[in-house]
Amino acid sequence: xxxxxxxxxxxxxxxxxxxxxxxxxxxxxxxxxxxxxxxxxxxxxxxxxxxxxxxxxxxxxxxxxxxxxxxxxxxxxxxxxxxxxxxxxxxxxxxxxxxxxxxxxxxxxxxxxxxxxxxxxxxxxxxxxxxxxxxxxxxxxxxxxxxxxxxxxxxxxxxxxxxxxxxxxxxxxxxxxxxxxxxxxxxxxxxxxxxxxxxxxxxxxxxxxxxxxxxxxxxxxxxxxxxxxxxxxxxxxxxxxxxxxxxxxxxxxxxxxxxxxxxxxxxxxxxxxxxxxxxxxxxxxxxxxxxxxxxxxxxxxxxxxxxxxxxxxxxxxxxxxxxxxxxxxxxxxxxxxxxxxxxxxxxxxxxxxxxxxxxxxxxxxxxxxxxxxxxxxxxxxxxxxxxxxxxxxxxxxxxxxxxxxxxxxxxxxxxxxxxxxxxxxxxxxxxxxxxxxxxxxxxxxxxxxxxxxxxxxxxxxxxxxxxxxxxxxxxxxxxxx
Numbered sequence: 001x002x003x004x005x006x007x008x009x010x011x012x013x014x015x016x017x018x019x020x021x022x023x024x025x026x027x028x029x030x031x032x033x034x035x036x037x038x039x040x041x042x043x044x045x046x047x048x049x050x051x052x053x054x055x056x057x058x059x060x061x062x063x064x065x066x067x068x069x070x071x072x073x074x075x076x077x078x079x080x081x082x083x084x085x086x087x088x089x090x091x092x093x094x095x096x097x098x099x100x101x102x103x104x105x106x107x108x109x110x111x112x113x114x115x116x117x118x119x120x121x122x123x124x125x126x127x128x129x130x131x132x133x134x135x136x137x138x139x140x141x142x143x144x145x146x147x148x149x150x151x152x153x154x155x156x157x158x159x160x161x162x163x164x165x166x167x168x169x170x171x172x173x174x175x176x177x178x179x180x181x182x183x184x185x186x187x188x189x190x191x192x193x194x195x196x197x198x199x200x201x202x203x204x205x206x207x208x209x210x211x212x213x214x215x216x217x218x219x220x221x222x223x224x225x226x227x228x229x230x231x232x233x234x235x236x237x238x239x240x241x242x243x244x245x246x247x248x249x250x251x252x253x254x255x256x257x258x259x260x261x262x263x264x265x266x267x268x269x270x271x272x273x274x275x276x277x278x279x280x281x282x283x284x285x286x287x288x289x290x291x292x293x294x295x296x297x298x299x300x301x302x303x304x305x306x307x308x309x310x311x312x313x314x315x316x317x318x319x320x321x322x323x324x325x326x327x328x329x330x331x332x333x334x335x336x337x338x339x340x341x342x343x344x345x346x347x348x349x350x351x352x353x354x355x356x357x358x359x360x361x362x363x364x365x366x367x368x369x370x371x372x373x374x375x376x377x378x379x380x381x382x383x384x385x386x387x388x389x390x391x392x393x394x395x396x397x398x399x400x401x402x403x404x405x406x407x408x409x410x411x412x413x414x415x416x417x418x419x420x421x422x423x424x425x426x427x428x429x430x431x432x433x434x435x436x437x438x439x440x441x442x443x444x445x446x447x448x449x450x451x452x453x454x455x456x457x458x459x460x461x462x463x464x465x466x467x468x469x470x471x472x473x474x475x476x477x478x479x480x481x
Contacts, residue, residue: 005455012421014430018143019177019211020449021425022441023095023333024362025142026087026351027294030340031078032100032126033150051101051150055119068122075129078340079136087339088140091355092362094438095142095177097293097335099149102161104130110160114152131173138175141432145213145335147180147293155195158182162199166206178211179203180245180293185217192217193226200230200240208238211445213291216246220290221274228278228286231444233451233461241445243332245293246272248323251300260306261299261315268322272330279444280469282451283462287444292327292334297359298348313357316348320359328363332442336360364481366437371427374479378423385474389415393467407460414467415474417450422475439481440472 012020029035034054058067087093102110106127108120116123134144146165151158162179169176181199185192200212216223223244230242248271250256250264259267278288297320307315327334336351346353354360366374390412397406421440428436440446447468456464 002457004457007453007455009417009450009453012424012429015174017425017428017431017438018095018138018141018175020332020440020442020446021094021438022328022363023143023177023291023335024091025093025095025097025333026091026336026339027097027099027147028079028340029099029338031075032098032104032130051103052115055116055122059119059122064119064121067119068124071122072125072129075126076132079133083340084136084140084142086352088142088432091351092365093142095144095333095335096137096339097145097147097180098130098133099147099183100130101150102148102152102157103150105161105164107164110157110164114154114157131168134173134175141428142175143177144175145178145180145293146176147183147213149183151182155191155198158195159198159202162212163202163206166203166210169210170207176210178213178243180213180215182215183245183293184247185215189217196226196242200242204238204240208240210240211243211442212240213243213245213293215293216244216290220244220246220272224274224278224288224290227288231282231287231448233283233286233448234457241287241448243442243445244288244290246290247294248292249294249296249298250303251296251298257300257302259303260308261303261319262308262310264299264303265315265319265322268319268326271326275330281462281465282444282448283465287448289332289442289444290330291332291442292323294337295323295327295334296337296349297323297354316354317357317359320354321361324359324361332445363439364437368436371436375423375427378419378426378475378478381478382419385478386412386415386419386471389467389470389474393463393470407463410456410460410463411467411470413454414464414469415471416467417454417464418468418471418473419475420471421446421450421468422472426475426479426481437481439476443472 034051103116
């Protein structure tokens, strides 16, 4: 049995808060990966929805230099300063999910023997554009998930992409809160989880603090079990935290088309049930956390036809609010699909419209004065809360196991760490005022991080973990989040 080692726990940094707080966000789709469904006016008239057809058609019509200039104008003008201000101040976004392609990394050698090899010059400045966008968002205290949305089916290229992005983060690219190694993976692939293994190992070898996001591949239960095995307290070598991305839509299947909007709204509260019984003890089971990488307020016309006397506008609002509430309770974050369109503006796929009509709601927000008052309250009640929690813990276990002494000091240590962590997340230390008042959203992987940093070993580390959980809960109870 390994002996306790010196703790490496320090107070949460701004990067920690950016990565592990609850995230209310949206997708910035169709910027670096063309999608005609969202922007029918942008690709040439004879191209379909794919990036490849868009670039091929454009090059055939106007040549590489002009296409390069046109694409760069699209990338660099896609998100204005006014957009960022609205996302931060009005929508209260803490992060965005940014779909990109393997061609977006501006690495010609990565495109060899792929259909994009002929067009590598078009993408020469693409990664620089992405870096600039990530930095602009970070300057406004917003994080970015880099989502490898378009991959060629070659696992080696996917791993190479992850390696390059991780190295960029290690070399100083701030603001990336996770690398998503694939979007909507093919669940029938026998090699999917081998690919995940390779990506996680590659990123971990560069910087094991970078969260790696995997697609559930439409089999959420399998992804849960995989994550629990990856996110163990004592891995054989440093391992990046793994987070599951799952998507929720109710607009496409025949089964959903047969339901009324009211039936679908009622189903929302049952989502993510696969997490039930899998959280709550990292030491026993490992850690599992999910984000909702895509969701919307859209239903099929078949469903809307079954709405009865309730207006569509009211049902859209109920649907969005039900999802917002569920994601905030059960997930580490949620990203609406999508922010900008010109084919569906104002509709049920439009983040701006659904934010303005209050269908999509964020977690509670606070002004600076109320934050200060709540933090003062938390400091004032800290000692009393701690003594009560520790005494309750000691009395319970001495009654339950009087002949088996515990190491209760570990519980007290964990309580102090948890309370202070929650305090700093709520304070938003190092963040702009607009991003204050948040909570630890990716709780299980945050606890995993703290257990690894505690230096604790042996049969009583669970007391540290449970102390942390209680400390976080006590803080949140005091301030009311």
